[in-house]
Amino acid sequence: MxxxxxPVKEWAKPNVGRSYPVRVPQTxxxxxxxxxxxxxxxxxNPREAWYSLAAAPGMLRLNAVQTLTxxxxxxxxxxxLLQKFPAPSFTATxxxxxxxxxxxxxxxLVVMGRTWGFIALTKTAAGLQVGMYTxxxxxxxxxxxxxxxxxxxxxxxxxxxxxxxxxxSTFSYSLDGRSYRPLGDxxxxxxARGSAPRWGYSP
Numbered sequence: 001m002x003x004x005x006x007p008v009k010e011w012a013k014p015n016v017g018r019s020y021p022v023r024v025p026q027t028x029x030x031x032x033x034x035x036x037x038x039x040x041x042x043x044x045n046p047r048e049a050w051y052s053l054a055a056a057p058g059m060l061r062l063n064a065v066q067t068l069t070x071x072x073x074x075x076x077x078x079x080x081l082l083q084k085f086p087a088p089s090f091t092a093t094x095x096x097x098x099x100x101x102x103x104x105x106x107x108x109l110v111v112m113g114r115t116w117g118f119i120a121l122t123k124t125a126a127g128l129q130v131g132m133y134t135x136x137x138x139x140x141x142x143x144x145x146x147x148x149x150x151x152x153x154x155x156x157x158x159x160x161x162x163x164x165x166x167x168x169s170t171f172s173y174s175l176d177g178r179s180y181r182p183l184g185d186x187x188x189x190x191x192a193r194g195s196a197p198r199w200g201y202s203p
Contacts, residue, residue: 027086031060036081040200043112044078051081059097062201064105073142074116074135074202082112082200085163092199093160095177096121098128109159110202111169117187118202119159119171121152128152130159130173132184147184161199 029037034053042050052061065079074080098107100123108120115136122129131149135142158174169187172180189197 025086027083027090029060030058032058036060039083039086041082041084041198042078043080043082047079050079060201062107064100064102064107073138074110074112074118074144075114075137077202080110080112080200080202082110082198085197085199088165089163091160091162093158094201095156095158097156098123099155100128106202108202109161109171110200111161111163111187111189112198112200113189115189117169117171117184117189119161119173119183120202121157122149126151128155130157130183132171132187134185134187150183163199167197 026037026039029039031053036053050063050065052063055061060081062079062081067077092109094109096107096109098121100107100121103123103125106120106122108118110116110118115134117132117134119130119132122131129149129151132147133144134147135144137143152173152175154175158177158180160172160174160180162170162172164170167189169189170182171184171187172182174180
């Protein structure tokens with residue numbers, strides 16, 4: 001017995017009058033199109049000023065946005081570009097070219113739920129560093145913690161997250177796109193009630 005509005009794991013495919021090939025939702029994205037792929041979703045109602053696909057063709061440009069609410073708690077940050085987990089286990093890799101203007105600006109790769117973990121490039125008073133952070137939902141407070149960080153040179157870095165079954169994620173970074181170094185602790189995400197697990201970009 002299935003209650004109205006409740007999802008089911010299996011169900012008969014409806015008869016739509018003809019046969020269609022099985023399609024797999026898009027996961028990889030080279031940002032070569034003029035629009036974002038359908039797999040992406042913003043953490044809140046989007047604004048055009050947050051990003052551009054035309055400023056640097058073949059790349060996604062994410063603009064820095066100052067967070068004015070909840071002391072920077074990532075749960076309330078609207079300009080996270082996310083997508084639902086494509087499988088129980090997977091690896092996501094991206095190259096970030098970072099041009100910050102102010103100390104404290106960050107951009108990175110996030111695994112988002114009621115608790116979250118992310119790896120990000122950050123501008124400090126001494127230069128750039130790549131760090132691994134964790135955080136948890138809290139009203140009026142920012143519980144984000146820097147777990148560990150290393151100084152880096154240059155303006156680009158490859159970031160990677162390996163998601164294993166059991167909601168465990170491991171973050172890594174590379175300066176050349178070939179040799180990756182794990183950074184920080186293994187992160188176990190706690191899902192937000194009524195929300196699917198997501199990963200994506202944290203500008």
